Amino acid sequence: HVCVSGARDPKDMNHTKGGLVIFTANSHPSSRELGKRIAERLGVELGKVQVYQEANRETRVQIQESVRGKDVFVIQTVSKDVNTTIMEMLIMVYACRTSCARSITGVLPYFPYSKQCKMRKRGSIVSKLIASMMCKAGLTHLITMDLHQKEIQGFFNIPVDNLRASPFLLQYIQEEIPDYRNAVIVAKSPASAKRAQSFAERLRLGIAVIHGEAQDAESDQVDGRHSPPTVSRTHGAFHQGPFLLMPKEKPPITVVGDVGGRIAIIVDDIIDDVDSFVAAAETLKERGAYKIFVMATHGILSSEAPRFIEESAIDEVVVTNTIPHELQKLQCPKIKTVDISMILSEAIRRIHNGESMSYLFRNIGVDD
Numbered sequence: 001h002v003c004v005s006g007a008r009d010p011k012d013m014n015h016t017k018g019g020l021v022i023f024t025a026n027s028h029p030s031s032r033e034l035g036k037r038i039a040e041r042l043g044v045e046l047g048k049v050q051v052y053q054e055a056n057r058e059t060r061v062q063i064q065e066s067v068r069g070k071d072v073f074v075i076q077t078v079s080k081d082v083n084t085t086i087m088e089m090l091i092m093v094y095a096c097r098t099s100c101a102r103s104i105t106g107v108l109p110y111f112p113y114s115k116q117c118k119m120r121k122r123g124s125i126v127s128k129l130i131a132s133m134m135c136k137a138g139l140t141h142l143i144t145m146d147l148h149q150k151e152i153q154g155f156f157n158i159p160v161d162n163l164r165a166s167p168f169l170l171q172y173i174q175e176e177i178p179d180y181r182n183a184v185i186v187a188k189s190p191a192s193a194k195r196a197q198s199f200a201e202r203l204r205l206g207i208a209v210i211h212g213e214a215q216d217a218e219s220d221q222v223d224g225r226h227s228p229p230t231v232s233r234t235h236g237a238f239h240q241g242p243f244l245l246m247p248k249e250k251p252p253i254t255v256v257g258d259v260g261g262r263i264a265i266i267v268d269d270i271i272d273d274v275d276s277f278v279a280a281a282e283t284l285k286e287r288g289a290y291k292i293f294v295m296a297t298h299g300i301l302s303s304e305a306p307r308f309i310e311e312s313a314i315d316e317v318v319v320t321n322t323i324p325h326e327l328q329k330l331q332c333p334k335i336k337t338v339d340i341s342m343i344l345s346e347a348i349r350r351i352h353n354g355e356s357m358s359y360l361f362r363n364i365g366v367d368d
Contacts, residue, residue: 097138109322208257260288306332
């Protein structure tokens with residue numbers, strides 16, 4: 001690292017400076033793996049802490065070293081029990097706050113409940129609730145990766161660094177897919193077309209968009225906009241035009257763009273319920289794609305997902321280790337992992353040393 005004239009003493013700039021403490025807030029062993037990797041890269045030991053569930057399922061956190069006046073980083077990866085994960089995080093942050101930590105930075109590579117960031121019919125914006133709880137617990141900074149919607153950053157009244165995994169996935173495409181020049185980047189729905197375009201521009205490839213698939217829970221269908229208006233009791237106050245109650249028709253599945261004789265690379269931010277990915281792969285196979293890859297940042301892959309992938313036309317699913325998925329990999333050898341601990345450890349080092357974060361966002365498109 002270059003030491004700029006007038007900067008602090010290089011010894012102070014060392015990333016193993018005494019004021020840095022890294023904790024993992026997980027009671028689940030597989031979820032601690034990422035924390036260990038980050039601490040290893042930074043050359044520090046993980047902080048001593050006990051996180052466990054009592055017999056009545058209450059979460060208990062006991063910090064076993066002094067954090068007074070220190071920069072604390074709490075790394076939390078989402079396990080199967082997402083609600084316990086959130087409580088562990090909140091209790092850990094609050095424990096650090098009441099122990100007089102100078103700053104508390106949460107490192108949540110996958111932000112839980114990020115899909116519930118829009119108002120639904122008689123629902124609520126749960127992302128906002130989680131954000132408020134974290135700020136209230138005492139979080140002073142948040143590091144996360146590929147938020148489902150970038151606007152979630154606005155729910156916090158603390159700084160949020162929304163890092164991107166796309167450079168790691170692009171590197172994987174270039175190094176692990178030998179004839180990637182013959183590939184086309186595919187958006188499985190118009191909603192993910194911007195992400196596909198961002199990937200395609202940087203790889204200098206074409207894009208294809210699958211349009212007209214069956215409506216899923218993310219659509220506007222569930223927010224009540226399409227329910228017929230109630231007829232007023234007062235006669236003549238409401239005129240029912242013939243156009244008002246027309247059912248919304250689903251167009252047949254079409255692929256905009258040529259995939260014949262190409263490698264299809266489907267890109268998205270989260271892969272959890274794999275039905276839509278499997279259906280997209282079938283469609284692309286019918287249109288003549290000879291190899292199908294799926295690239296996503298967060299591999300939640302819940303319930304039967306590994307079995308469906310194994311039986312599908314998908315050749316490979318590439319996800320990052322923002323969420324532990326070792327068990328799913330044992331069930332399905334098609335799942336491959338890209339390690340992103342490097343960018344998280346560099347973000348922690350830069351925040352701790354008060355350095356600029358813009359270096360981590362180079363080569364990142366507006367729509368990424």
